[in-house]
Structures are given as C-alpha cells and as structure tokens.
Amino acid sequence: MPLSRSSSVLVRRLAVSVVPPLVCAAVVLWVFLSVRDRLPGRIASHIGPGGNADGFSGQGSFLGVAWGVLLGDGVLFGALVYFTRPGNGGQRVLAVIGGAVAVLTGWLATAVLLANTGVHDASSVTLPGAQAALAFGAAALYAAVGWAACGKDEGADSDSGPSADASRLALGDSEIAGWSRVAGSRVLPLTGVLVFASGVVVGVAAGWLSALSLFLIGAAMTLLTGVRVTADRRGLTVTPSTVPWPRINVPLQRIAEAGHRPVKPLRDFGGWGYRVRSGASGVVLRSGDAISVRLTTGSEFVVTVDDAATAAALLNTLADRERRTSAGG
Known part of the structure; x- marks a missing residue:
C-alpha cells in the first residue's frame, strides 16, 4: 500500500534526522577499531582554541562519549520530529538540526581519533583549525541537502484558528x-534547572566564563516560566508573572475574532515558550486549552491558559465595541 503524502514526508524527515547519527556512529567505530593499536593509552579528547590538546581520556571513554552523543542525538531529534505536527515549519527545522549536529560531531570525533594516531604523548596532539572549518562546512552542506530532502510543508492545519463559536x-x-x-509551565523550569546544572559541569571542566551563557539561559528559563494573561480594553496582554518585561500586547484593533482551542506545544509549535511558526505565533507553556486570536492580518496568536473561553468571549465583545466606536456608531 503506497504511503500518503504526509506519511511519506514524515519518513523522509525521520531519515534526515536519524540516518546521520547512525552512519556517523558506525564510521567513528570503524575508524577507532582501525587505528586502536596505534593510539596512546590516554588520548587527547578535547582540542582547545589554539589547536592544542587540553583534555584527555581513556580510549574506551572517548568512544563511549562519542557514541552516546551521536546515538542520543538520533533518539532525541528522531522523537522530536515524530511527535511534532507537520505543516508548521518546526518539524522540518528539527530534522535538519538533528542531522547536521550528527555530521558535525562525527567529523570532529573522527578527526580527533586520526590526530591521536601514531602519537606517543597525547599532550603533543594538535588539530588544525581547518578541521573545524571543514566540520562546520560539512554540517552546513548536509543542512542544505537535508532541507531539500525534507520536502515542503503543506498549508496551515485545518484546526488552526479560533473555534467556530465566537x-x-x-x-x-x-x-x-x-x-x-496566571499560566505556568512544568517543562520549562525543569529544563532550566538542567541547563543551569550543565553550566556547573562546563564551568568545572572548561572554566566559568565558558559556562556563563548556560547560567544565563538556565536562570531565565527557571524564573520566567509563568505568565499573566489579561483581556481588557487594551486587548490581549501577556507578561511574565514575576517581572513587568518583556510584554506582548495584541490591541483590540488587531483582533478580527477570538476563540479557544486545544494546543499541544510539541506537536503544534515544536516546543514550549514563545513560539513562531508559519501563520501563527504565541506563548505556549503547556498542553490544553488556549485563547486563539485571529488577527486582522489573517495570522493566529495563541496563549495556553485556563478559562480561555471566557477571555475569548470578552475580547470579542470589546473588539466589537472598538469597531463601532471607530466607525462612529
């Protein structure tokens, strides 16, 4: 039985994200087994900015980490692609990122193994900057090929936009x-804590300056994961529940119709937080009911929050009043 177009697109995108990690893991293993007898007992596993070795590990540890990263990449991005709804752009992007990251990781792991080959003292290992440039170039090339292989997204989903009863x-x-x-998220605080913890690991291993970005991202994700959603004469306003900024406001003049509909962050928007996809944007912190505002431009703005139906009904009333006032009625 032939696959439908949507099934065929999903298969292609899964292949784009999953095949490179598997192929790269196989290549790394083959290279490792080929040069194992010529590797030092302790190999240079990390090359610093100057091209000189600044991190070392055992042979088995290096292979285990490389395989863990590659196979973890395949599992993570394969799952994200599978569970993300096609047609919103996110699925295609996730597939390409997963494959490109695997190509980059596989290239660098192979280059490091070859750089250690025939060396007696791992501290003398060097890796030219050209290898990093080639690795990023190969990842970029794969991203371009993978983007084309993923196929185009179809139009907006039929269940996008407000529900019929406005x-x-x-x-x-x-x-x-x-x-x-007030609406909150369970996923983002946990993710923020994990990112912050990753910063601690990176700080201990590579210096605290290297971990600064992880600390900032982790702290932001942990603290800014609740929002206050307000519907009133100013329109629909979304602000963090703990601080007054950043602030998103959709004025009544821009609201064509408001309704509510169920939203699943990963399937519908490719993740949590402030999300943008073709024809829609919004603040998506959890699964469940959401205010769905169809703008005068034809695009959709959503916010996941309890009692979304009441907010939508109020926005419709206030928007109607605003239009009558503007028309001089």
Missing part, C-alpha cells in the same frame, strides 16, 4: 470588564 459576553456600552489569569 461567543460574546453581554456588556453594556458603558460597562467596563477585565479578565486575568
């Missing part, structure tokens, strides 16, 4: 109303 709240012309809720 309800309203009964408000008099002079009445003022507002709605506000």
Whole structure:
C-alpha cells in the first residue's frame, strides 16, 4: 500500500534526522577499531582554541562519549520530529538540526581519533583549525541537502484558528470588564534547572566564563516560566508573572475574532515558550486549552491558559465595541 503524502514526508524527515547519527556512529567505530593499536593509552579528547590538546581520556571513554552523543542525538531529534505536527515549519527545522549536529560531531570525533594516531604523548596532539572549518562546512552542506530532502510543508492545519463559536459576553456600552489569569509551565523550569546544572559541569571542566551563557539561559528559563494573561480594553496582554518585561500586547484593533482551542506545544509549535511558526505565533507553556486570536492580518496568536473561553468571549465583545466606536456608531 503506497504511503500518503504526509506519511511519506514524515519518513523522509525521520531519515534526515536519524540516518546521520547512525552512519556517523558506525564510521567513528570503524575508524577507532582501525587505528586502536596505534593510539596512546590516554588520548587527547578535547582540542582547545589554539589547536592544542587540553583534555584527555581513556580510549574506551572517548568512544563511549562519542557514541552516546551521536546515538542520543538520533533518539532525541528522531522523537522530536515524530511527535511534532507537520505543516508548521518546526518539524522540518528539527530534522535538519538533528542531522547536521550528527555530521558535525562525527567529523570532529573522527578527526580527533586520526590526530591521536601514531602519537606517543597525547599532550603533543594538535588539530588544525581547518578541521573545524571543514566540520562546520560539512554540517552546513548536509543542512542544505537535508532541507531539500525534507520536502515542503503543506498549508496551515485545518484546526488552526479560533473555534467556530465566537461567543460574546453581554456588556453594556458603558460597562467596563477585565479578565486575568496566571499560566505556568512544568517543562520549562525543569529544563532550566538542567541547563543551569550543565553550566556547573562546563564551568568545572572548561572554566566559568565558558559556562556563563548556560547560567544565563538556565536562570531565565527557571524564573520566567509563568505568565499573566489579561483581556481588557487594551486587548490581549501577556507578561511574565514575576517581572513587568518583556510584554506582548495584541490591541483590540488587531483582533478580527477570538476563540479557544486545544494546543499541544510539541506537536503544534515544536516546543514550549514563545513560539513562531508559519501563520501563527504565541506563548505556549503547556498542553490544553488556549485563547486563539485571529488577527486582522489573517495570522493566529495563541496563549495556553485556563478559562480561555471566557477571555475569548470578552475580547470579542470589546473588539466589537472598538469597531463601532471607530466607525462612529
């Protein structure tokens, strides 16, 4: 039975993300077995910015780490591609990133093994900067080929946009109303803690300056994982629950219709946080109900939050009032 177009695209994208880690793992193992007798007992496993060895490990440890990174890359990005909904651009990007990272890792691991071959003192191992340039070049080339192999995304999903019933709240012309809720994420704080912990490991191994970016990202992800969502005369506003910035506001003049619909972060938007995909953007912190605003430009803005139906109904009422006021009614 022939595959449908969507199934065929998924198979291609899985291949783009999973095949390079498997092939690179096989190549690294083959090179390792080929040169093992000519490797020093302790090999240079890390090459510093100047091209000189500054990190060392046993032969088995080096192979285990290289295989762990490559196979972990295949499992991680293969799962992300499989569970991400096609048609939003995220699936294609994830597939290409997974394959390109594997090519980069496999090239560098192989180059390091060959640089250690025939060397008696691992501290004398050097690796020309050209090897790094070639590795990144190979990854970029694969990314371009993989992008084409993934195939184009289809149009926007049929379930994107507000639900059919664009309800309203009964408000008099002079009445003022507002709605506000706090929404949070369970995934982002955990991820932030893991990133911060990775910074500690990198800091101990390679210096605290190298870990600065991980500390900043981890702290931001841990602290800024809750948002306050407000619907009132200013439109739809989203701000972090702990600090007043950054702030996202969709004014009433830009709202064509508001509704609510279920959202799954990974499938619909390729991840958590502030997300942008073809035809849609939004703040997606968890799975579940979300305010879905169709903008006057035709695109969609979503926010995952409880009681989304009430907020959508209020926004519709306020937007209708704003249009009547602008028209002089």
